[in-house]
Amino acid sequence: MDIDVRPLLSGSNSKLDFSFEIPLEYNKNSYRIYKPVYVSGAVTDRGGLMILDAECRVEYETECARCLKKLSGTCNISFSRPLAVKLESENEDEEYLLIDDSGTVNIDRAVTEELLLSLPYRSLCKEDCKGLCPVCGCDKNEKDCGCVVKRTDPRWDILKSLRDK
Ligand SMILES: [Zn+2]
Numbered sequence: 074m075d076i077d078v079r080p081l082l083s084g085s086n087s088k089l090d091f092s093f094e095i096p097l098e099y100n101k102n103s104y105r106i107y108k109p110v111y112v113s114g115a116v117t118d119r120g121g122l123m124i125l126d127a128e129c130r131v132e133y134e135t136e137c138a139r140c141l142k143k144l145s146g147t148c149n150i151s152f153s154r155p156l157a158v159k160l161e162s163e164n165e166d167e168e169y170l171l172i173d174d175s176g177t178v179n180i181d182r183a184v185t186e187e188l189l190l191s192l193p194y195r196s197l198c199k200e201d202c203k204g205l206c207p208v209c210g211c212d213k214n215e216k217d218c219g220c221v222v223k224r225t226d227p228r229w230d231i232l233k234s235l236r237d238k
Pocket residue numbers: 137138139140141142197198199202203204
């Protein structure tokens with residue numbers, strides 16, 4: 074979505090509020106997003122420097138890292154970035170959101186990048202999820218199958234592999 078910042082550039086305004094949705098489809102690292110991102114915030118002129126403050130919210134689906142139960146969650150983030158007028162000679166600084174010739178700035182990429190970086194590393198259905206039985210595959214949260222899981226000490230594996238050589 075483009076934000077028209079000309080009122081700030083001309084000095085007729087010192088703050089622009091915005092809110093909109095950005096369509097996003099994502100299916101990676103066990104996260105699925107197919108609902109739009111809700112973004113709201115403001116661009117403010119702070120003594121000549123324009124700063125964007127944005128709050129973003131998106132719903133995602135994933136599964137428990139232990140028992141694979143389907144889960145849904147919401148990721149909420151807020152971030153701030155300075156804005157700069159794009160100059161041809163200037164090196165592109167990743168941090169700045171660039172204002173194009175028509176006086177607008179597009180923040181879609183910044184929003185989706187910030188959001189995807191903020192997805193949790195993994196999700197659990199509950200803190201103490203017991204996961205799936207490695208022997209019979211049942212959900213150990215629902216029943217105690219009583220399977221005996223042989224625990225081998227990984228240090229013995231190393232010794233064994235040395236001996237086998
Ligand atoms: Zn679980």
